Amino acid sequence: MSKSSNMAVSSIHRRGFSSRRALYGYAWTLPAVLCVIFFIFYPIFESARLSLTDQSLLVMETKYVGLETYKDMLTSEEFQVAFKHSVIWLIFGTLGVFVFGFLIGFFLHLDFIGSRLLTALVLLPWVIPDFVAATAWKWLTVGEFGIVSFYLKKMGFPEPSLLASSTYVLPTLILLVIWRITPLMAILVRASLESVPPEYYEAAEVDGATAWQRFIYITIPTIRYPLVIGTLLTSLFVLREFAVVWVTTQGGPVNYSEILPTFIYRQGFMYFETGPAAASSMIYFFFILTFALLYLFSFRRVWKELL
């Protein structure tokens, strides 16, 4: 008995694979991995297959049409509008989250009375569910009795009911997403600032560096890795938002706030056009993948040295 457990101990340190140890490794990890494969990866392949068909739940027959569905989607005006909105959504949402997240995170890092309480409060928009955030914002800007609309109207703003305005609906929803996801970035920035060793600052101060120089030459280089990864993470959260639009406007008025997730939902579950919905999903999927890879590639200098 004791002999076999000693063997187990020594094999923990062994570098090669032993078949029994390998089996144990699979036994521990496979339940989770299989769950992910079955519910996340298999659907992607299923989606890829469906996207090559013209399946519609309203029509009995389904046939493979190759890339025809993709062509239909890419040339349809509704898709192009949703795609354009998604690009705007991604760029301004992520930029906004980065700027405000960095400023607030930096402020939270400064040690002052109430900074801990404020840190807890700031997380609120991110802790509440997205559709609660959406409800709260809708109530601010609905008709004439929403409090923000009311004061906007009083100040002579041309279209005070923001979510019903073709001009302002998308900017308003992007602001809502920024409001919602900024806390995540702020907490990340604060946590990474806290990890900068104080000796760095002390040494710089001895050398006579000003606060600004310390910020540029010590703070930024030290936290650039969490900044780069944190921005990617928040951008993925921005791209994942669906409820924020669906609960407030359902993509309207007309399609002025339609983004790809709402477009996909509409195609698949309101028009029952499964093939086109799957093709749009695949395009959205590649859009996200391309964005993430381009992003990682352009910041490769930052994260490569950490590998």
Place this chain on the structure above:
Amino acid sequence: MENIKKNKNIYRTFAFWLVTIVIAFIVLFPVVWLFITSFKPDKETFMVPPSFLPHEFTFGIYQRILEGGTAKPAPWILNFFNSLKIALVTTVLTTILSALAGYGFARYRFPFKFILLLIILVGQMLPGPALLVPIAVLIENIGLTNTHTGLILLYTAFAVPFTTWLAIGNFEAIPREIEESALVDGCNQFTAFIKVVLPLSRIGLITTAIFAFLMSWSEFPFALVLIQTDEQQTMPLAMARLIREFNVFFNEMGAVTMLFTIPIFLVFLFAQKYFIRGIAAGALKG
């Protein structure tokens, strides 16, 4: 000289308070405003100009909700318990699966380990909305449409990548010597894990549980696609449906929102420390 320094300090304190108040206001106002509205009688919600505090303070809206709500086929309380059940089961499943996987990845070497890790990592990045269609088809094919089981399995699958990532980091921080001495004392790997490793990593487990709970408690798109009957609806669904009705009462919306958000506030107050640490750890490592 002393005076100037003192003055400078006062300005500094004042500036900090000002910024604090501005940030707190922007962060809190939309939610607080909804909360205040939940104590207003119906007619006051359509008042122009809107008044900040209710003229006529009432708990009536909360009472109305507990009795069933306006024009709602299933009572709110049923939706509430649907959500609670789904969130709790998901939390348990996620915690178990990710603790096992995290331990396996942290302690064992085996062929294709890198591939399995990659699957977990990419699984964390994929956007749910892009998978709505194929997942609806999948759930339909395995006969779990309109069931809570379907949602639970799905939520677990979507929570597991992130929590496994957290768990790997947690278990790697625990020195192997501790388990080794347990093994010498006659435990096998599994009992050593249960008796020695898990108690040492309880902070990580709590973080995992919180994430799984919050995620499944507030999930909306998949529930929207998979749940068809009023009796099976979760809170987010029932609420989203209410807000799309033409004459939505925002005081009622506010009250439901508050009832729905209270468990989150409780979890958050109880575990704020773990929460902040979890976010930081997950992102900095991931």
